[in-house]
Amino acid sequence: MSPEPRPDPTPETRMQFLYALRSRGVTDARVLDAMERVDRGPFVRGLFAGRAYEDMPLPIACGQTISQPSVVGLMTQALQVSARDKVLEVGTGSGYQAAVLAKLARRVYSIDRHPRLVREARELFEALDLTNITAITGDGSHGLPEQAPFDRIIVTAAAEDPPGPLLAQLKIGGIMVVPVGQSDAVQTLIRVRRTEDGFEYDELLPVRFVPLLEGLARNG
Ligand code: SAH
Numbered sequence: 001m002s003p004e005p006r007p008d009p010t011p012e013t014r015m016q017f018l019y020a021l022r023s024r025g026v027t028d029a030r031v032l033d034a035m036e037r038v039d040r041g042p043f044v045r046g047l048f049a050g051r052a053y054e055d056m057p058l059p060i061a062c063g064q065t066i067s068q069p070s071v072v073g074l075m076t077q078a079l080q081v082s083a084r085d086k087v088l089e090v091g092t093g094s095g096y097q098a099a100v101l102a103k104l105a106r107r108v109y110s111i112d113r114h115p116r117l118v119r120e121a122r123e124l125f126e127a128l129d130l131t132n133i134t135a136i137t138g139d140g141s142h143g144l145p146e147q148a149p150f151d152r153i154i155v156t157a158a159a160e161d162p163p164g165p166l167l168a169q170l171k172i173g174g175i176m177v178v179p180v181g182q183s184d185a186v187q188t189l190i191r192v193r194r195t196e197d198g199f200e201y202d203e204l205l206p207v208r209f210v211p212l213l214e215g216l217a218r219n220g
Contacts, residue, residue, distance in 0.1 A: 024070035025070070043060075044094065061116060061117060074205065076100055086151050087151065088109050088166075090156065102130045111138045111144060112135070118136065137216065151171055151174050157212040158212060
């Protein structure tokens with residue numbers, strides 16, 4: 001399936017999109033370049049399609065949300081992805097974050113518990129010729145043991161704590177970013193670095209994500 005036909009964003013819209021990223025602290029040139037090259041338009045379908053270039057989270061299918069572009073930028077920046085990296089994303093959602101990562105990394109594995117979201121994201125990756133992303137249906141809190149270890153791990157749903165299996169699947173020298181928090185309202189994005197001796201944590205910014213839930217979704 002091809003993305004819904006839609007006009008390309010105007011140069012002015014593109015400039016405003018990039019300006020919002022910069023003004024919220026996305027300054028890494030490689031990240032800005034990757035986000036300039038991935039049109040957010042096709043990742044927002046239906047009612048909210050017209051708002052794809054605004055710096056806000058928007059509803060997608062299955063009651064989930066596509067993250068705010070500046071949060072995508074800040075998380076990607078915090079991940080310090082290099083062109084040799086194998087990255088795991090937990091929470092494919094619309095596929096937008098995975099598409100941005102695909103411009104920066106060697107290979108991206110992205111898992112979601114909603115089969116429908118994975119199917120639709122796969123179709124988009126194919127239509128957009130993003131051949132280095134593998135989208136998988138599953139419970140990402142267990143990680144992806146068959147592809148571990150990973151250079152980078154990004155979790156785009158909020159957990160109470162960084163899930164143990166994900167920590168275990170991070171390479172030494174690797175980085176993980178994950179929103180943590182006990183409630184929907186108060187969450188903090190944290191960065192975890194794995195060293196020879198253990199894990200180092202730092203707090204980055206307050207965020208608001210949908211929760212990381214256990215098991216596969218039943219409703220597609
Ligand atoms: N990164 C996405 C936004 C993610 S929204 C984007 O760019 O659009 C959070 C996603 O996490 C939802 O799609 C939800 O289904 C998924 N999710 C929640 N718990 C999960 C789990 N245990 N395993 C995999 N995916 C999960």
